[in-house]
Amino acid sequence: MKVRTSFVLLACLTGCGNIPRDPESTLDHIRRGHVMRVGWVAGVAHNRAGHWHRLVTRLAKATGSRPSIEHDALEPLLLMLEAGELDVVVGGRFAEDTPWKTRVTLGPALRTWTTASGSLSERAVARNGENAWIIFTQREAKALGASE
Numbered sequence: 001m002k003v004r005t006s007f008v009l010l011a012c013l014t015g016c017g018n019i020p021r022d023p024e025s026t027l028d029h030i031r032r033g034h035v036m037r038v039g040w041v042a043g044v045a046h047n048r049a050g051h052w053h054r055l056v057t058r059l060a061k062a063t064g065s066r067p068s069i070e071h072d073a074l075e076p077l078l079l080m081l082e083a084g085e086l087d088v089v090v091g092g093r094f095a096e097d098t099p100w101k102t103r104v105t106l107g108p109a110l111r112t113w114t115t116a117s118g119s120l121s122e123r124a125v126a127r128n129g130e131n132a133w134i135i136f137t138q139r140e141a142k143a144l145g146a147s148e
Contacts, residue, residue, distance in 0.1 A: 020131030026087055027063070027133040036065040039077030041091030051110050051144060052090045055124060058140045059088070078104055081127050088137055089125040100125075105134050108146035 022028065030036045038056055040046065046053060056067050070077065070086065077089045081104055094106060095118055105128055109121035124141055126134045138146075 020135055022130040022132045024084055024127070024130060026127065026130040027136055030063045030065050030087060030133075034065045036060055036063060036067050037085070037087045038067045038069045039080060039086040039089035040069050040071050041074050041077065041089070042071045044091030051122075052124075054144055055110070055141055056088075056090060058143065059137060062136070062140060078125065081125060084127065087126070087133070091122070092125055093120045093122050095120055104128055105130075107134075107138050107141045108148050110141060110144065110146045112147075 036056075036059060040052070040056075044050075044052060056069075059065075060067050070080070072080075074089070074092045077086065078092070078100060080086045081089050089104075094100065097118070098106075100106070105126045107124040107126065109123055111122040113120045124137055126137050
């Protein structure tokens with residue numbers, strides 16, 4: 001019985017391999033290609049003192065990449081992210097009930113405001129399913145003081 005249990009456990013662990021995985025290899029592509037495709041919401045400050053600049057700089061340094069920045073409105077950038085044309089979107093403000101939370105992965109909040117209709121949070125956004133990249137970006141955001 002003990003041998004059978006050990007065999008089953010070993011088989012399960014072998015099947016796990018490299019978890020977390022990126023089905024589209026986002027993190028590997030960034031590291032190998034040395035380019036991180038960033039969607040930057042138009043109108044959001046791009047100064048060196050801003051938290052978005054600090055986050056993008058941290059991500060680039062940690063991956064050995066340079067950011068290639070695309071400026072546009074939030075929704076077109078999120079559509080590009082879903083299509084795999086961007087690696088991360090920064091500068092977006094999201095309500096708690098945003099329909100985007102089922103289509104993309106919202107990172108931890110870098111800033112939050114309370115408004116008359118609820119709260120808004122600034123969050124970096126990654127493509128759903130790219131789990132290694134998601135964990136990586138969320139870790140870097142939390143290092144800057146982001147909260148869940």
